Amino acid sequence: MRDEPPAPDDTDPDRDEQHGSLRPTSVAALAGWAVVGLVCGWAVHPISERLGTVAPVISWLQPLTLWLLAAILGFTAWATWRSVQVRQERLLAHQAVNRLVLARASAIVAALVAGGYVGYxxxxLGESAEMADDRVLRSLLAAGGAVAAVVAALLLERACRVRGESPDA
Known part of the structure; x- marks a missing residue:
């Protein structure tokens, strides 16, 4: 008995039936995850106060890590775009899928993280607690890094597109 690959899922809303390709990540999906992050991030402070614990302190490591992620994704997007569009090289199938999955996952998670830091x-805001201003500043810098990572991830997703595809594909 041979193991055969499963039949394609016809109910996948991201699947384009004509071309067998995926649609780009939607702004609505990213906005939805950002709102979820916003609510969860905002809830961390009041919940930690109710539990009698110290609210998390945002160090410089969090914003720097997110800006580094954005830089790595941006470089990968540039290198991929240059290979596919300028040199007109074909990516191996597994390379293209890996980069597309990396781009989608990074965009969604970075949107969630950006919302979380903005909510936090x-x-x-308006608190007179010690380090409140530091928490606001560092959270906003981390949110900026996460937004930059979303943009870089979307650019990577776009770089995986081959010539001749429609803009919706």
């Missing part, structure tokens, strides 16, 4: 920063 908003929860500290």
């Amino acid at each position: 920063a908003l929860s500290w």
Whole structure:
């Protein structure tokens, strides 16, 4: 008995039936995850106060890590675009899929993280607590890095597109 690959899922909303390709990540999906992150990030401060614990302190490591992620994704997007569009080289199938999965996952998670940091920063506005201003500043810098990572991930997703594809593909 041979193991055969499963039949394609015809209910996948991201699947384009004509070309067998995926649609780009939607702005609505990214906005939805950002809103979820915003609510969760905002809730961290009041919940930690109710539990009698110290609210998390945002160090410089979090914003720097997110800006580094954005730089790595941006470089990967540039290198991929240059290979596919300028040199007109074909990516191996597994390379293209890996980069596309990396781009999608990074865009969604970075949108969630950006919303979380914005929500956390908003929860500290107007507070007179020690380090409240530091938490707001560092949270907003981390959110900026996450937004940059979203943009870089979307550019990587776009770089995986081959010539001749429609803009919706």
